[in-house]
Amino acid sequence: MISPQARSDAQVLWDHHLMHHDPRPCSVAIGLGSHDLGVADAAVSLYRRGMAPLIVFTGASSRTTRARMPRGEAVHYRERALELGVPDSAVLTEPRARNTGENIRFSRALLEEAGVDLSSVLLISKPYEERRANATARKLWPGVEFVSASEPTTFEEYLASIQDDRMVVDMLVGALQRLMIYPAQGFMVRDPVPDEVAAAYERLCGAGFTSRLVADGNGARR
Structure with a gap:
């Protein structure tokens, strides 16, 4: 307590951490790894609503996630999305990132390698990481519009x-x-x-x- x-x-x-953005259709959704499977659930919900045709889950593991997600955050997120009915072809996995900056850089590189043409990103995180993730993404990936989102919860x-x-x-x-x-x-x-x-x-x-x-x-x- x-x-x-x-x-x-x-x-x-x-x-303060919430950006209060209204979700809208974007080129791709990126789910940032964490201890919280709610990020994967939010990504699936937004995918089902037609907000993005492709999801990237990014994240290795950390001291706060190692016990809960031994195969790595992105892998567990992907498994969760597939369990919830998202087709395998709509999910990419980036399993190396260990901080928010790497989440952005490695996801960008993965999408460029895959030849994905994008102008906007639906950036999905824990609710209290929305503002930090958005500020990091705008620094590291200029020229792309970022729409912040998270699991709707109080x-x-x-x-x-x-x-x-x-x-x-x-x-x-x-x-x-x-x-x-x-x-x-x-x-x-x-x-x-x-x-x-x-x-x-x-x-x-x-x-x-x-x-x-x-x-x-x-x-x-x-």
Whole structure:
């Protein structure tokens, strides 16, 4: 369980991470690997709605996914999509990416090698990774229009589905930190963080939700 204040602050971060894009038909859908099979479910739902004729699932494994997805995130996503009725011919798998930048770069290379002509990408992630993924993609793949999407769910519903409140809040905090420090490191375009979101982030850091923080340019973890 987390405190009411932490829960309130986490809701502020959750709301900020969402891009609030309306899904529309794109050249391809790219599902970014994670611990959450909901990304695959969202990709399948959007495919069924005619939002993309082709899905790319990208992702190896990490310390948070190794136990749940031993064959790699993209492979498990692909298996999930096939179980849900997506034809094999409509799914490509990129199994090497270990971070968001590699998700984008490796997916781009895979699609170019496959000769896929595209002008727009439906970028599917966990809800709290929408803004970070979008900012990364716009930095690494200029000239392409990105529409962000995720499984439609509320913060409370997501907590209940994952059943690990602390891990989710740690992830929210880590994603927000990257939005603040990665533009200066050249990893993504700058996306301003409102003062009230930054304040909620600082309170959560002070409350110990820091396991997903990375060292900034000065070596500090904040």
